[in-house]
Amino acid sequence: MMLNSDTETETEGDSSVRGVGKEERALGNSNATSMLDHDGETTDVETPPRRPSSQVSGPQSHSQSDIHQTPVSDHEKSSGPNESRDDRILVGWDGDDDQGNPRNWSTLYKSWITFQLGMLALSASLGSSIISPAGKTIAAYVGVGSEVSVLSISLYILGFAFGPLCWAPISELWGRRWSMLPPLFCLGLFSIGTATSTNAASIFITRFFGGLFGSAPVSNVSAALGDMWSPKARGTAVTFYAVAVVGGPTLGPLIGSALLVNPHLGWRWTEYLEAIWVFAMFGLCFICLPEVYTPVLLKKKAARLRKETGNNAYYHPHEEIKLDAKTIVTKHFSRPLLMLTTEPMVTCIALYASFVYAILYLTLEVFPIVFSDNRGWSPVIASLPFLGLFVGVNLAVVVNLGNQPRYARIVDAAGGRPVPEARLAPMALGGFIFAIGLFWFGWTAAPNIHWILPVIASVLIGAGFNIIFQQCINFLVDTYVLYAASAVSANTFLRSIFATGFPLAAGPMFRAMGVGPAMSVLGGVATVAIPVPFLFMKYGVTLRKKSKFAPYKD
Structure with a gap:
């Protein structure tokens, strides 16, 4: 969740650059952004300071005027696409009310997105407990003790411990959609893998990887909420999102029990139903869920401006972020x-x-x-x-x-x-x-x-x-x-x-x-x-x- 993101990071400068119009506000929190993530997890983004560059909000700004100056570190000395860094134009939002900024979307639309994000988190958290009533049945089927069958729950949660180590950097580099939707699809596949398993090893392995991939929406949803909601409003959004996260472990056993006692379904359908729910939410969000991560949106805006104007000076620092070991x-x-x-x-x-x-x-x-x-x-x-x-x-x-x-x-x-x-x-x-x-x-x-x-x-x-x-x-x-x-x-x-x-x-x-x-x-x-x-x-x-x-x- 973004902190202090209502306060934009700006450095005033007096110099003018030929061909650059009056500057709008720059990307907020460009030097350091902190985002709440899990249930509450966060990802910190430490973008290095930038050296003097022109900063614009859109292609309409092309007259000479004062601009904002920002220093650059050695980390950013490589030049942008086909352009000298001396005259690069930093892309930002078109003022405080730019509708491209997720913070400025309508409350109704943001609520619709919040609902989708909550359902993504519910999909993963439901998977942690829906299989729990089937413990004794699974133990008898694969020939292990009832205490050992509890691993079908524990290994899924263990995946929650290690998954964010992967999904957090992906979220920072490629955005929220890429860090949640592909892993969610994989959760559905591994749920089917559990449902079709014939031995204890395959059940436990598929459950662990299900938790590993399922941790993606749980750990990144609240960060996406922080991208949209202002600090004073996001508390309410995160509170209701938390209900979705906790609702999975509390409602899963009831759903799983109903499936288990049905003679036409049985324990495998606890995982089939989880897969059906996951794929349904994946389809909904694949169609309806927009990207909300500001650096990725501004990176796309910079690419669009270069294409529309033919001016390769437009850039955004997120284009140069590299992910390394x-x-x-x-x-x-x-x-x-x-x-x-x-x-x-x-x-x-x-x-x-x-x-x-x-x-x-x-x-x-x-x-x-x-x-x-x-x-x-x-x-x-x-x-x-x-x-x-x-x-x-x-x-x-x-x-x-x-x-x-x-x-x-x-x-x-x-x-x-x-x-x-x-x-x-x-x-x-x-x-x-x-x-x-x-x-x-x-x-x-x-x-x-x-x-x-x-x-x-x-x-x-x-x-x-x-x-x-x-x-x-x-x-x-x-x-x-x-x-x-x-x-x-x-x-x-x-x-x-x-x-x-x-x-x-x-x-x-x-x-x-x-x-x-x-x-x-x-x-x-x-x-x-x-x-x-x-x-x-x-x-x-x-x-x-x-x-x-x-x-x-x-």
Whole structure:
């Protein structure tokens, strides 16, 4: 998600260039752009400063006048297409109201695009859980233990950990469409591969690669939302997008159970249905989803102007960006790990977000134990309590949106700068709700206690999870700004690792300890984490002052 993108990066100059008209505003955030990505993932784009060049908004500007001057680094010394760099014309938008800029599209059109992006994310997140009710059936079919069959869930989520390392640089280089639609198509293919598998190895391999490709829309959708929506409006868009992301894990088990009990369908149709949904969304978005990434749009505009005018001086710096192994290693791998291990705020927030995220996937194994094994409910009925989680997730939207006006006032008072500490009040509330929900669920899960009580507890778990999770992402983005991509990537990697392991441990842990004690252990961990937002309320500014990555201004 773009940060501070309402403020354009401009450098005034007094020189004139023959043949260049009055300059419109340049591409915003040309020196450093940070975009929110995952669920919340981000990608940081560090475009080097440019040397003096003419900067235009369109072919109509061809009279002599003052222009903006921007320096160039050694990185950009290669000349543009058939043109000396001395007289190159930097292409930008045609003023603040240029309709080519996604920020200026109508609210209705942007809402339609937001819907498409949400459906892309739902396609991938649904795939993580729709197969979960079929665990025992798959185990019997391929001849493995039920604990081993949980790998069909865990390996998919493991793909979420490593996929963004690939899709983030592709998103920066070629744009949002290319970073989401081809991988989504591959997710559909691997879903069919799982559905047609005849042994455990092929099921697990296709599931891992399904998650690897499915991570593309999950990790890049919120960045696309940031391309379209202004900072004050994007919070609402991202909140509703998050519901689509979390809706997959909570609704998938119910859909999968309905398919599993149908004698004409069975477990394979959990993956066939996933493939059908994926291909349907791919077709819709292939036709209707436009590119929204500003650097790619301006690169295309520069190429169009060269073709229309015959003047090869038109250029945009994105045409010269190269993707190499060093950039991928330093920016998309080593820096997130460095921040995860050396930045206390990243470490604590990532651990907290990873814990609550992993609990969401742990429920995929715990709910069947509580409602199917212990109470004897049929698979479909035993999946209905997942709706409690979904209701809680939606209730969290009210809390997160309720904090938006307060946050906007605090940002305005700070001169438009992000104020990370203003994100922490909802997180603190969510921490209490989440811990209460875990204890409540554990000690009302016994078969002799009415089923409505653990279902109410699941509502609290879902609400607490979504409040904490969204504010953790917002806090990291506000704190690290330019390096928000790396901070959120660290969070994405760690949370996917946690979510990979928790379902594997759930069955043995809950059967050995019992539901009440096991949930009490998790509730105890959640209780220990409650002080995290309060500590950052008090010491956040001090930590930002000492950080190598977090900018701070008095």
